[in-house]
Amino acid sequence: MACKFKRTAAIVSQECLLPGIFSMWLEAGEIAKEAVPGQFISMYTKDKSKLLPRPISLCEIDKEKGFLRVVYRVTGKDTGTEQFSRMVKGDTIEIMGPLGNGFPLDAGKGRKAFLIGGGIGVPPMLELAKQLDGEKQLIMGYRDKQFLTEEFEQNGAFYLATEDGSAGTKGNVLDAIRENSLTADIIYACGPSPMLRAIKRYAEEKQIVCYVSMEEHMACGIGACLACVCKSKEVDGHSHVHNKRVCKDGPVFLSTEVEI
Amino acid sequence: MDTRVTIAGVELKNPVMTASGTFGSGQEYGEFVDLNQLGAVVTKGVANVPWEGNPTPRIAEVHGGMMNAIGLQNPGIDVFCKRDIPYLKQFDTKIIVNVCGHSPEEYLEVVERLSDEPIDMMEINISCPNVNAGFLAFGQDAGNVEKLTAQIKKIAGRPIIMKLTPNVTDITEIARAAEAGGADALSLINTLTGMQIDVERRTFSVANKTGGVSGPAVKPIAVRMVYQVANAVKVPVIGMGGIATAEDALEFILAGATAVAVGTANFYNPRATIEVAEGIKDYMRRHKVEKLTELIGIVNAHA
Structure with missing residues (x-):
């Protein structure tokens, strides 16, 4: 069985690709090392009123550096994804993964x-x-x-x-x-x-x-x-x-x- | 330091259990949690045959919690006995199997099957709709609760826990009915029936229209009900409803619960059960508590 990890990840960079579409690179260590295309990670907000993780698919995997890239849509005002979009380099976020099975290569x-x-x-x-x-x-x-x-x-x-x-x-x-x-x-x-x-x-x-x-x-x-x-x-x-x-x-x- | 508690003659190494439906039969959590560290694993509800559950969406997030209408999807008792019980037997923890049904006959069929299995207790989910009573939940009618409890008790061959729904006018009336029927322990609360409308889609957030609300948002209601029930019956009470930390668990214990269950928190923190168990020990150290049982219902002494 594939290994899953829950850990704190540091944000390496964040950029807005289009209004409402953001790209974030995360320092995800072992999660990046295990990940395959088509898998996703759970991303947790810091807001205790929003408890459930947001499942976000992996856009790029850099196994060497242990980095993951997620490109995600902000789903509305005051949402968890909006909170993610406000995070900047050096901030940290709780994530779990890699999750799911991925595309068969x-x-x-x-x-x-x-x-x-x-x-x-x-x-x-x-x-x-x-x-x-x-x-x-x-x-x-x-x-x-x-x-x-x-x-x-x-x-x-x-x-x-x-x-x-x-x-x-x-x-x-x-x-x-x-x-x-x-x-x-x-x-x-x-x-x-x-x-x-x-x-x-x-x-x-x-x-x-x-x-x-x-x-x-x-x-x-x-x-x-x-x-x-x-x-x-x-x-x-x-x-x-x-x-x-x-x-x-x-x-x-x-x-x-x-x-x- | 002694964290042991006893429920109907079954000794748990600590008071921390999993809440039914939030932990499967433990397989999915094995990567995160050493099941040997838990007082008991309470399984997801099992019926006499496989249940498909409800259409999706089955869940929605609410402020400080969630709402679910999974519909008790489960593999049925045959697969459960072959697969889930042997899995759990590998660990040094107590096994409590949660039982669901749509009619007394369905409950009894499952209970009878389980009476031969190497499990420690059964927990009966009486929040299921009763097909014979206009789909009113079994747990919403004291007469039905007493009767069903007595029928189950007669054939269970091991301690039974009746799991109470909070969706009633007076939960102590239902608790007393379960006790009168012969329940060895009571667990509460099940989820609170709620509704959420998605204003963008202009429809219900979950396909079932209503769902059970759980998580930290419901904790004060759960603590109140556990306090009321613990003071209304003599049998032990297992408290649950929004427990995510040791302090949450201790609120229930001080209010009168002998044991506690961690539910929704498992979904956002797979290690929540272990953290609660460790945190309780830390509290006992800080407050120089020798035996956990000293804390049960202690708020009454300070009232």
């Missing part, structure tokens, strides 16, 4: 892959793009303004879609795939449920292996509270019903394994 080795991110599902695709060994087509979807685009361009063939048509294909990630006549034999995706649902359907039509990273409200982050379940085709290992735990059995699932 072996499955994509030497294959032609789509790495698809949508909205705040974009960040975890960056570390995956850096680590995956194969032909990578990186397709990112944004509502309007874009972030992390330069970093994606350095790690594969980059395509983008915007809902307002301000850059790349006007529409969604599947529109970008069609417009550029792209093909793949494996898909990795992270993003909002409607996007994942459409990708799952696309993968099934084309008979492509597809891994999706799911999201659900979480409490413990380690598989005990059973809050973050998703409906699964197979009987789950915990309760022997059809409820896989996003935090522990996922967040990455085979698209054919889960209902979206």
